[in-house]
Amino acid sequence: MGKLIASEKETVPANLPAIELVIDIGGMPILVRTASPEFARILENRYGGFVIVRADARHNPSEAPMFELDVELMPPGLINQDEDLHVRLEAGRWVMERGDFRAEWDTERRRGWVRQTANPYSIDAVLRILHSLMVAQRGGFLLHAASAVCDGRAYLFSGVSGAGKTTMTRLAPADIILLTDEISYLCPTAGGYAAFGTPFAGELAKAGENCTAPVSALFFLEKGAENRVDELSSAEAVRRLMRNILFFAEDRGLVEKLFATACDFVARVPICRLTFYPDARVWDQVRNFDRKLDRNFARSFQGVPEHA
Amino acid sequence: MPETCIYIARSSAIAARALAGEMMVMNSADSMFFTLNEVATVIFQAADGRTPLREIVRDRICEQFDVDPEQAQADAEQFVAELSGHGILLVSNQPLASETP
Numbered sequence: 001m002g003k004l005i006a007s008e009k010e011t012v013p014a015n016l017p018a019i020e021l022v023i024d025i026g027g028m029p030i031l032v033r034t035a036s037p038e039f040a041r042i043l044e045n046r047y048g049g050f051v052i053v054r055a056d057a058r059h060n061p062s063e064a065p066m067f068e069l070d071v072e073l074m075p076p077g078l079i080n081q082d083e084d085l086h087v088r089l090e091a092g093r094w095v096m097e098r099g100d101f102r103a104e105w106d107t108e109r110r111r112g113w114v115r116q117t118a119n120p121y122s123i124d125a126v127l128r129i130l131h132s133l134m135v136a137q138r139g140g141f142l143l144h145a146a147s148a149v150c151d152g153r154a155y156l157f158s159g160v161s162g163a164g165k166t167t168m169t170r171l172a173p174a175d176i177i178l179l180t181d182e183i184s185y186l187c188p189t190a191g192g193y194a195a196f197g198t199p200f201a202g203e204l205a206k207a208g209e210n211c212t213a214p215v216s217a218l219f220f221l222e223k224g225a226e227n228r229v230d231e232l233s234s235a236e237a238v239r240r241l242m243r244n245i246l247f248f249a250e251d252r253g254l255v256e257k258l259f260a261t262a263c264d265f266v267a268r269v270p271i272c273r274l275t276f277y278p279d280a281r282v283w284d285q286v287r288n289f290d291r292k293l294d295r296n297f298a299r300s301f302q303g304v305p306e307h308a
Numbered sequence: 309m310p311e312t313c314i315y316i317a318r319s320s321a322i323a324a325r326a327l328a329g330e331m332m333v334m335n336s337a338d339s340m341f342f343t344l345n346e347v348a349t350v351i352f353q354a355a356d357g358r359t360p361l362r363e364i365v366r367d368r369i370c371e372q373f374d375v376d377p378e379q380a381q382a383d384a385e386q387f388v389a390e391l392s393g394h395g396i397l398l399v400s401n402q403p404l405a406s407e408t409p
Contacts, residue, residue: 233328233330234327234328234329234330234332235327235330235332235343238327238332238341239341239343242334242339242341252321252336252337255323255334255336255339256323256334256336259323259325259334259336260323260325263325263327263332266327267327267328
């Protein structure tokens, strides 16, 4: 069966494409370069407020983003959709392969390339993978969770499909700022963790706002007959967190780092089960959470994680 | 009949953390996750590859917990077999070099 990439080559040729867009997610701008105006428009539509269009960044090296990605479009018809995703590290380069794309990422040069057809889904998958790798190095992670800013603080809502992530975002009052209904972007800060908006949308099919806020709590959602919040044990919190962190790489070192990050997150951020009846009153529970939590959290999480 | 010594060591393919009194261990090869109780944590932390399991049970488990020595030994052997089956502990009848610092 034909793969998308019929022949191997180390780098994308130097016939320089004209269009460059910077897609800035999680404070990590990636310059995406393409020769196709149509594909550039697809990117602009999909990534909306996260895109900065640049006429030609090569002539302003001082403004160059930290990461660069060349997109080489292939003709349709060479795709094997059944091929599963594989992400592995080979001689300092991340190799990402799925039926609909092949990509490589040089960690030292902070450059990479993608070969795919002109569709938004392949590049979206590549960006999710790249960000999962880059943010893991910074001590953060991508979480399968909706997130929103309420009174200046970010709240995360995670759970299995159908648990209510999109429902929570749909029930949100008008003053709530949606960061994402699908993939939350979390980075460590001096005081805890910050959540960033992402364009990675789920059922809502709508990008989040391009902004950030300190994380106040993570809720694992369960639908029920009433609204209530129950604290989770550390072990249960880590277990659930690890289950919902997006990570694709077959790399032992990074998995260990993510585990350490998950433990740190549990030590610093309140993690609870939020049982909720799907109407707008659940947001009152969220708003009141900080006040109730301060005393409980201080009692339950003493000390910092230690290596065994 | 001479008694067989069992030596145990922690695998290098694991990550472990103690958090809020609970020991959490993850096998980084397959991301399987385990939470250890107090007794299991003592055995896990003592798994240096040089101390026989019987000595760990006698000097640490029986000293710290109110347990019958024979029952403690049987439980420890069962626990060790289970964790070694998941690649968390290495088991041998000879001393082992521990794979973790």
